[in-house]
Amino acid sequence: MSRQLTRALCQLIVLALAMLAAVVSTHSAFAQFAEKKKLTLAAAQKMVAAAQAEAERNHLAGVIAVVDDGGWPILLLRMVNSAYLASVELAQGKARTAALFKKPSQDLEDAISPGRTAAVTAGDSSKCKAAFRSSWTAR
Numbered sequence: 047m048s049r050q051l052t053r054a055l056c057q058l059i060v061l062a063l064a065m066l067a068a069v070v071s072t073h074s075a076f077a078q079f080a081e082k083k084k085l086t087l088a089a090a091q092k093m094v095a096a097a098q099a100e101a102e103r104n105h106l107a108g109v110i111a112v113v114d115d116g117g118w119p120i121l122l123l124r125m126v127n128s129a130y131l132a133s134v135e136l137a138q139g140k141a142r143t144a145a146l147f148k149k150p151s152q153d154l155e156d157a158i159s160p161g162r163t164a165a166v167t168a169g170d171s172s173k174c175k176a177a178f179r180s181s182w183t184a185r
Contacts, residue, residue, distance in 0.1 A: 085114050090121040098123060109137035117142035 090112040097110045107125040114120055119141075124134055143151040 085112070085120060087120060094121055094123050098125065101125065109133040111137040111141040113138070113141040113145050115145055117145040 093112055094110050101108060101110075107127045109125065109128055110121075110123045111119065112121045119138060122134070122138065130136075140151045143154060147154060
């Protein structure tokens with residue numbers, strides 16, 4: 047076999063391996079994207095039913111809100127005789143806060159209660175998110 051033919055064959059093998067690596071890594075990236083778990087309406091309905099049953103056992107009435115990981119509403123239930131009409135907006139806001147900060151909204155309230163009110167003044171929660179996370183970890 048000539049030297050040129052050997053060189054061309056080696057280049058072809060290297061190219062084939064590079065293409066295989068690209069396909070495998072692309073497949074892996076798509077697999078990770080495709081495997082993202084998301085909250086379905088059926089799951090949200092089960093969550094709301096459980097929350098409603100618990101509220102009724104405790105003789106409570108209110109609003110139950112379920113949102114996705116971006117804070118967008120999936121399901122909202124306003125129970126009969128819920129205390130305030132504003133509870134609809136409050137429940138959605140509380141659920142959205144928990145989703146965006148990836149922590150219970152009670153943690154935000156606990157951070158604000160001792161006088162750390164900077165997070166309250168943020169008009170856009172996405173801008174507040176990074177600042178609040180960094181101050182949260184500093185506690």
